[in-house]
Amino acid sequence: MGITEIKNILHAMPCVKYLELDILCEIDLVDGHQWESIAINLIRFDFRFRVVRWSACDIAKTNHLNSFRTPFWLEQKRWFVAHDNCKPLTIFTIPRFMPKDLEWPSNNTIEDCTTDIFKPNNYVEHLNLFPTKQSTQVENNFDLRTLIKDKPRLYSLNICNPLSFNILHDKVVYEQIRTLRFSFEQDQSSSSSSFNPEQICAAFPRLECLNISVESLQALCVFIDRLKYLSDAYFRFNFSIKKLCCWRRQRMTRQWFIRHSRRLSHDRYFTSAITDHSVRLWMSDKKESSSSSIFKRIIKWSNK
Known part of the structure; x- marks a missing residue:
């Protein structure tokens, strides 16, 4: 699913205030800056983007996550995002898509998060x-x-x-x-x-x-x-x-x-x-x- 299709869906439903996306996508969809103009009027926005093709380095992953660290995400909306090291690469909002299953010895796959408020163990x-x-x-x-x-x-x-x-x-x-x-x-x-x-x-x-x-x-x-x-x-x-x-x-x-x-x-x-x-x-x-x-x-x- 691409950004154009999502924009068209939301354009056809201008009264939508709560949106949840759980989709396979290309990496270009994982950009917090472009989502700011789309989600500005939403009360709640949760997503889990599973990237179908990903071969970038760790720095690229960090850069994608940093796009969700702007004042819009952290202060205005207080929407927090994390990514894991599973395949496919998954970037998701928390706590909505916080992993609830855990293995011992630990397999905590959350690599980074835009906030340290939420503790993964609290949701297991x-x-x-x-x-x-x-x-x-x-x-x-x-x-x-x-x-x-x-x-x-x-x-x-x-x-x-x-x-x-x-x-x-x-x-x-x-x-x-x-x-x-x-x-x-x-x-x-x-x-x-x-x-x-x-x-x-x-x-x-x-x-x-x-x-x-x-x-x-x-x-x-x-x-x-x-x-x-x-x-x-x-x-x-x-x-x-x-x-x-x-x-x-x-x-x-x-x-x-x-x-x-x-x-x-x-x-x-x-x-x-x-x-x-x-x-x-x-x-x-x-x-x-x-x-x-x-x-x-x-x-x-x-x-x-």
């Missing part, structure tokens, strides 16, 4: 924990509490690091985490590489979504019964310990959950998808159950 919502290149137990030790403490909006964790089993040893409670995913199969040959279901439930008591491999059907029931806010759960079965023949003997059905889970025996408003290798459950959480109970009492009172 999802954290991926990957193994380091060394992939040894010592090198992959990290303090989860330290990683989380400066990220007030973080609610989702994806643990892709099979050597990170000691992150819960300090019994810290991570109440801000609502979604937890373990993107690897546990190695049952090592006693040190296994999470205790009770330990996970104690560390993440506010979980609403969980994706994990389990060693036994008992562990599955622990998660369902202990995590009272859990509403979306996906359990993968680790057949290195739980043999397929044992799994089939169980004949797991909806009635099996009602018989073996304390929570589901009382609240049967759940849906299940069961295969030979996994179970997916959609359940009502405590809030929904409470709301439903209140609604029923209101209806009953109205009928009286």
Whole structure:
């Protein structure tokens, strides 16, 4: 998309006050000076320009970003711009297009920004924990509490690091985490590489979504019964310990959950998808159950 096309669109809609552009473009579109006359009457202007052809040096990148450091951008409008080192090169307004996903070890790709007011960690919502290149137990030790403490909006964790089993040893409670995913199969040959279901439930008591491999059907029931806010759960079965023949003997059905889970025996408003290798459950959480109970009492009172 070129500047001429954008001008024509805005000319046809003279009353536009709020504009957002998320487009592929040529580098000549990334010029704050030419945008000043176009955006002068806008109340809000957000953009993410992904440059399709870019072979310039770092100095050229800085010069393009400097065009958004004029008094018009920084003082009059207070619109702030950043660029990253991803491919394609992306130049965007913040906080609207501030990256919300982060990897550890860090992959913070924001190279420069027209202001230091906004801190990238303040906008992180999802954290991926990957193994380091060394992939040894010592090198992959990290303090989860330290990683989380400066990220007030973080609610989702994806643990892709099979050597990170000691992150819960300090019994810290991570109440801000609502979604937890373990993107690897546990190695049952090592006693040190296994999470205790009770330990996970104690560390993440506010979980609403969980994706994990389990060693036994008992562990599955622990998660369902202990995590009272859990509403979306996906359990993968680790057949290195739980043999397929044992799994089939169980004949797991909806009635099996009602018989073996304390929570589901009382609240049967759940849906299940069961295969030979996994179970997916959609359940009502405590809030929904409470709301439903209140609604029923209101209806009953109205009928009286």
